[in-house]
Each structure stands twice: as C-alpha cells, then as structure tokens.
Amino acid sequence: xxxxxxxxxxxxxxxxxxxxxxxxxxxxxxxxxxxxxxxxxxxxxxxxxxxxxxxxxxxxxxxxxxxxxxxxxxxxxxxxxxxxxxxxxxxxxxxxxxxxxxxxxxxxxxxxxxxxxxxxxxxxxxxxxxxxxxxxxxxxxxxxxxxxxxxxxxxxxxxxxxxxxxxxxxxxxxxxxxxxxxxxxxxxxxxxxxxxxxxxxxxxxxxxxxxxxxxxxxxxxxxxxxxxxxxxxxxxxxxxxxxxxxxxxxxxxxxxxxxxxxxxxxxxxxxxxxxxxxxxxxxxxxxxxxxxxxxxxxxxxxxxxxxxxxxxxxxxxxxxxxxxxxxxxxxxxxxxxxxxxxxxxxxxxxxxxxxxxxxxxxxxxxxxxxxxxxxxxxxxxxxxxxxxxxxxxxxxxxxxxxxxxxxxxxxxxxxxxxxxxxxxxxxxxxxxxxxxxxxxxx
Amino acid sequence: xxxxxxxxxxxxxxxxxxxxxxxxxxxxxxxxxxxxxxxxxxxxxxxxxxxxxxxxxxxxxxxxxxxxxxxxxxxxxxxxxxxxxxxxxxxxxxxxxxxxxxxxxxxxxxxxxxxxxxxxxxxxxxxxxxxxxxxxxxxxxxxxxxxxxxxxxxxxxxxxxxxxxxxxxxxxxxxxxxxxxxxxxxxxxxxxxxxxxxxxxxxxxxxxxxxxxxxxxxxxxxxxxxxxx
Numbered sequence: 001x002x003x004x005x006x007x008x009x010x011x012x013x014x015x016x017x018x019x020x021x022x023x024x025x026x027x028x029x030x031x032x033x034x035x036x037x038x039x040x041x042x043x044x045x046x047x048x049x050x051x052x053x054x055x056x057x058x059x060x061x062x063x064x065x066x067x068x069x070x071x072x073x074x075x076x077x078x079x080x081x082x083x084x085x086x087x088x089x090x091x092x093x094x095x096x097x098x099x100x101x102x103x104x105x106x107x108x109x110x111x112x113x114x115x116x117x118x119x120x121x122x123x124x125x126x127x128x129x130x131x132x133x134x135x136x137x138x139x140x141x142x143x144x145x146x147x148x149x150x151x152x153x154x155x156x157x158x159x160x161x162x163x164x165x166x167x168x169x170x171x172x173x174x175x176x177x178x179x180x181x182x183x184x185x186x187x188x189x190x191x192x193x194x195x196x197x198x199x200x201x202x203x204x205x206x207x208x209x210x211x212x213x214x215x216x217x218x219x220x221x222x223x224x225x226x227x228x229x230x231x232x233x234x235x236x237x238x239x240x241x242x243x244x245x246x247x248x249x250x251x252x253x254x255x256x257x258x259x260x261x262x263x264x265x266x267x268x269x270x271x272x273x274x275x276x277x278x279x280x281x282x283x284x285x286x287x288x289x290x291x292x293x294x295x296x297x298x299x300x301x302x303x304x305x306x307x308x309x310x311x312x313x314x315x316x317x318x319x320x321x322x323x324x325x326x327x328x329x330x331x332x333x334x335x336x337x338x339x340x341x342x343x344x345x346x347x348x349x350x351x352x353x354x355x356x357x358x359x360x361x362x363x364x365x366x367x368x369x370x371x372x373x374x375x376x377x378x379x380x381x382x383x384x385x386x387x388x389x390x391x392x393x394x395x396x397x398x399x400x401x402x403x404x405x406x407x408x409x410x411x412x413x414x415x416x417x418x419x420x421x422x423x424x425x426x427x428x429x430x431x432x433x434x435x436x437x438x439x440x441x442x
Numbered sequence: 443x444x445x446x447x448x449x450x451x452x453x454x455x456x457x458x459x460x461x462x463x464x465x466x467x468x469x470x471x472x473x474x475x476x477x478x479x480x481x482x483x484x485x486x487x488x489x490x491x492x493x494x495x496x497x498x499x500x501x502x503x504x505x506x507x508x509x510x511x512x513x514x515x516x517x518x519x520x521x522x523x524x525x526x527x528x529x530x531x532x533x534x535x536x537x538x539x540x541x542x543x544x545x546x547x548x549x550x551x552x553x554x555x556x557x558x559x560x561x562x563x564x565x566x567x568x569x570x571x572x573x574x575x576x577x578x579x580x581x582x583x584x585x586x587x588x589x590x591x592x593x594x595x596x597x598x599x600x601x602x603x604x605x606x607x608x609x610x611x612x613x614x615x616x617x618x619x620x621x622x623x624x625x626x627x628x629x630x631x632x633x634x635x636x637x638x639x640x641x642x643x644x645x646x647x648x649x650x651x652x653x654x655x656x657x658x659x660x661x662x663x664x665x666x667x668x669x670x671x
Contacts, residue, residue, distance in 0.1 A: 032663060144564070145564060149507070149547070150487050150489060150509060176663075177662055190585060191604065194604075194662060195661065203541060203544040203583075204503070204522035204525045204541040204544040204545070205522070205541075213483070214503070216483050217506050220453065221487030223458065223461070
C-alpha cells in the first residue's frame, strides 16, 4: 500500500510554534531583539482566577443603592505633613511625557481630577499640561533624573521613588530616537534623535540604607510635606516591601508583570518578574509582620481592568490600585476605529504595541504633532473619568454584596480561587474546599 | 550672621532657616554651621543667594539641589555632594565621596581634595572642578556640562558619555565605552581657562589638559556594537 494514501498529518511543534519561529526569523533578519510596549501577553494566574463569595446565611449584605459603601483612601499618613486624600482607590500610574504626547498627559490629568484621584509623571519630568490639569500629581523620582528640579518637587503632591516596574524589574527606561523630539530632548538634556537608554540604578544611592538617607534629603528639601512612595517591580515582594518600609516609605507601590512599559525588550517583559496576583499577599504579609499594614499604604498595579480586579486587590490587602494600560485604552488606545491604520503598520487594533515607534494612530504614544492632535484631551479625559467611575461602582457593588461599608473592609476571607495556582498565590482556598496549597491540609 | 550649631539644633531647623531666606522679609544672607559631625542632608534645597559656611565634615547629599547659594564645606563631604545642583557654588575644602555632583544641572562644584568613584555621574549641565584625583566610572552617562580634573582619573572614565566635556590633566587609567580623547580646540582652551579661574585655580594651565568626549557611536542601536554595551 502506498504511503501517499495515508499521509502524515502535518504537526506543528508546541515548542517551535509559529510565533517562536517567526521571532527566530525576525532576529536573524534584523539583528536586534524585539522592543515593544505594554506588559506581559502570556497567560498568567490573575484576578480572573478568583471569585467573591458574596453574602448568604453567614454574611449580611448592604443595600446596593441606599447603604453607604465608602471608597475614600488616604495615602501618606506615616510621615508626611500633607497626606493625599483620594475619592476613589484607583490612581493613574506613572507614564512619561515623551512616551506619551502632551495632550495624552493632559487627558490623564483631566480624567483623574474629574474622578477625584491622582495621576503620576514619568521618566521625562513634569509638564505644564499635567501639572495644570491634575489636582493631585505624583512626581516620579527616577534613576535618569530627567527634568528633576526642586521647584517641581515642591509643587508635586507626592514623590514616587521608582526602583523598578513590573514589566522590567531590574531594567531602565528606553525611548528610541523617533520620539526624541526637540521638546523631549530639551526636557531630558539629550541630543535629538538618539536612542535613549535610562540607567537602571539610581546614580547616587545603592541599597536601602542609602535610600533612607536619600528620603531624608527629599523630605528636607520639601519640608516633610509630601508623601514619599517607593515603587518596585514584582520580584521579591516580601523583602522589597519590608526594605521600603525600613527605608522610610509612606507608600509602597507594587507593580506586577502585567504592568506596562513604554518600551523595552520583549524577552524582558515576558520572562522577568512575577504576576501581580503572586505579589500582593507577600507584600501584605511584610507589612503585617512589621505592624505597618494600613500605616504604610500599599498600591498595587499590573493588569487592573475593572471593578472586580480593584475589589480583589483590595480584598487581598492593598489600599489602592493603579492603572496605566487600561487608562490608555480608555483614552482611545488600540481603538478599532483606527483599524485601517493599524493594518498599515502590520498589526491590528488590540495588538498594537510598538509604542516606541511613535506612529500611534490614536495619537497617544507619539510625539508627532499631527498624530497627537487626533486626541482631544477634554473628551479623552471625560472617557477616562467615566471609566474610573464605572470601576469604582463595580467595586462598590461587590463590596456591598459582601456586606462591607468601605471597600477596605474587603478581606481574603471573601475570596475563593478557581485554580490551584491562584489559590497558592493569593492564599485563599480553592473553591469548594478549605485547601490552600502549601498552607493547610484538606 | 546666624550661627547654627548642629550639636544642639535639629537638621530640620537648619534647612528651614535656609529655605526661609528666600522668602520676603528675611534679611539674613550669611549663615555659619558648626558641629556638622557628618550629618546628612546639610543645606539641601536652598533656593536663595545666601552664603553658607559649614565648619566641619558632612555626610550624604550636602548642598543637594542647590539653587543660587554659595556653600563651603571646611572639611570633607560624603556621597552625593551637590547632587542635582541647579545653580550657585559648592566648595569642598577636603575630599568628596562617591557620586559628587550627580545629575547636576548647573552651578559650580569645586572639590579641593580628591573625589571618589562616579564623580559627575549623569551630570546634566553642572561644572565640576576637582583639584585632586577622581575614582572609577566618573562621568558615567554624563549628558552635559564640564568635568575638570587636575589629577588622575580612574577606570572607565566617561562610560556611555553623551555631550558632557571632560578635561583631565593627569593620567586616565582607562576610558569607558564610547569615550575618546578629542582635540583641544581654541574654544575649549578658552572654556577651561574660565572654569579654572572661576574655581580659583591659578597653578594649572589649560594647555596641560586633555579633552575627552563621546565618540557618539552608541547614540543609536547597532547590533554590531553589542559588545560595547
């Protein structure tokens, strides 16, 4: 019998799948690693793997539209003379002018202010657009120190010392030449058009003992008024949080690997750092072990998309969350209305991540004046405010169903996990059992 | 002239007094600080044209983010002296530890002794004059400004340098990635003469120095330069 009558079905390798092989061909053709924006795209255990139990016989729910469920959060109560009070437990993460356009930064400020929350500068200094339109502005203190000056420190409402971010713990910023316009170059004291690589370490301190002194200096310069945040990427959350507390932080910002970046190597984004879900409980444990839970506030970021994610992060012990990628989507990033232009760039709406190239059809991650003019900062700000308010309502809905009069009253006992992995990471039982892998018997 | 004794006065009071000097109605323009005994964050964030004489050695970040003030330390300085200085002058009569003048944007930092490693790291416009030697990795990723060294420089001077100019009179142990010796043109001699005069140095001539700067080969990614990163 001829073998042709029974041909072997073509079988693709699970190891050398289409994407992997195309990356090998791309690397061979171009001689450079892939650079992109955003956070990890691989599937990792996440908030979707958790469920709230809600109220029943053993818990008493609150009326959805009548009984109060507060969402206010105060950040910086440990040392700062002027802590920040936010109406909602959702903040806008640091994103630089340079990676984002001026109108996009303005829109973030407008949206955050309408919703009663803060926005954050990034690795490019403070712009008038965002200071002018942000009622509460957090000023990032980064290794590059681009644009750093005492005037902006003093007119900030809080200072966030950035040690790392979830997309690239241990990596510095990157802004390629296409986006180093005259204005960006001037703010960063760099030649126009170069491929800028920020340092990954701060230039004038190493380790938590030095950082404690650095924080002293920043507090002295700003009269001990400003809350000082320390932002870390999700790597060793127990020890990083404990050391941040030791160094004198008022607030710890913890960013998991789903957290986005403006640009870095794909291999970095996908293979360094831990999922957000895996970071929260160790960080909370560190705060509890030090007697500092709720005294040093914990802000969690990386893959927060809706009110359920917010509620779950708070139930696991966070005081607030921070969003970056979702905020850009609310402004208009990756909107299908630009599909023809995404196609022309070799991608599709929902997948566009070459933010470093500055050709964003939505006009957000660009320094091209014509593209940037596509974003109306007033309308985009309104969209962001709507989105933030919806997320807050969703979180309140869940909190009331769990019988909580403040979203901070949500607790791990309100949660179960759908998978063993999520159960182990979040430290809550597998649904229908009392089993937490590694902690309890069954 | 107010004399502030750090043996008996909290640091906060010292810095607040210096910050208040910028406010209307405050007429003190000269301050003396005694017994610093290695205190950190002495005279930081000063934003007024005042004179501060520190009689002793200081710890980390003395003169940090200075604007307009003239600060003299009659002793040695710990890490990060005059970090991110905007303008004004900081003079260290003794030695300075690592990161001196880090990320400084303007003004003049004079170190009459030696400076340790990473002097002028990430500098962004400051002028630094060191009478003695500087340590390794100095002027790392230095973006703008001038670093003048009358003595020797340690390993990897000017690694990943941008547009800062480095002038060294003595020996350089090694140059960092993308840092090269460059021709000393008349405008550089003139610049150096001015910097030496501003630093009060009369026993060195511009012609004795070698200029170093960026070869600019790493400004844009090129896979064939990967071994330089």
